[in-house]
Amino acid sequence: QVQLVQSGAEVKKPGASVKVSCKASGYTFTSYGISWVRQAPGQGLEWMGWISAYNGNTNYAQKLQGRVTMTTDTSTSTAYMELRSLRSDDTAVYYCARDYGGNSGPPDYFDYWGQGTLVTVSS
Amino acid sequence: DIQMTQSPSTLSASVGDRVTITCRASQSISSWLAWYQQKPGKAPKLLIYKASSLESGVPSRFSGSGSGTEFTLTISSLQPDDFATYYCQQYNSYWALTFGGGTKVEIK
Numbered sequence: 001q002v003q004l005v006q007s008g009a010e011v012k013k014p015g016a017s018v019k020v021s022c023k024a025s026g027y028t029f030t031s032y033g034i035s036w037v038r039q040a041p042g043q044g045l046e047w048m049g050w051i052s053a054y055n056g057n058t059n060y061a062q063k064l065q066g067r068v069t070m071t072t073d074t075s076t077s078t079a080y081m082e083l084r085s086l087r088s089d090d091t092a093v094y095y096c097a098r099d100y101g102g103n104s105g106p107p108d109y110f111d112y113w114g115q116g117t118l119v120t121v122s123s
Numbered sequence: 124d125i126q127m128t129q130s131p132s133t134l135s136a137s138v139g140d141r142v143t144i145t146c147r148a149s150q151s152i153s154s155w156l157a158w159y160q161q162k163p164g165k166a167p168k169l170l171i172y173k174a175s176s177l178e179s180g181v182p183s184r185f186s187g188s189g190s191g192t193e194f195t196l197t198i199s200s201l202q203p204d205d206f207a208t209y210y211c212q213q214y215n216s217y218w219a220l221t222f223g224g225g226t227k228v229e230i231k
Contacts (some may be wrong), residue, residue: 044225045212047219047223107218111178113175115166
């Protein structure tokens, strides 16, 4: 069965960076893209960007351009999301999600999700 | 970016009720809309894609309709497991996906 398993919770200081991992299993990793979606406490969902697990092509939400980098390691079927220059309003649960639209983009909807990783930014 | 507006933001209903949630897009998105259910502390779960296609394994009491700028999610007979928050998401706008603000379905 398809599973996306994310790394554990993180606590970071403002200005620091965080890197969250998402290990996929149960399907051919390179046949799909992965999107990252975050959810601030008590708030709605925000799409952060997409990466093709086939060729590494990326596209990021405009508001995060310059601060976010998404990568993949096909040898371990793992996707990564790094967010830099963290601020208090980056405190959120970060989800990876498999994109149904395949590996060439643009992203569609999300049929499988990771369990979420809480990132807390606090001094 | 395309703005997605859901209404109501909170809905109180009883088991067995028919429930309808509306999602409006700030411009036409054809039928490129998905619906998700999220329970506290859990990841969202896909219910509907392409406005009206039911995801495999989702109970048939869930249905979606609409096109262009106005969409609805209907639960024909609310069950105890359906109390949750529901989100719409558009995927018409290349590289700028957006979600609605959510609708919380509460027990009346």
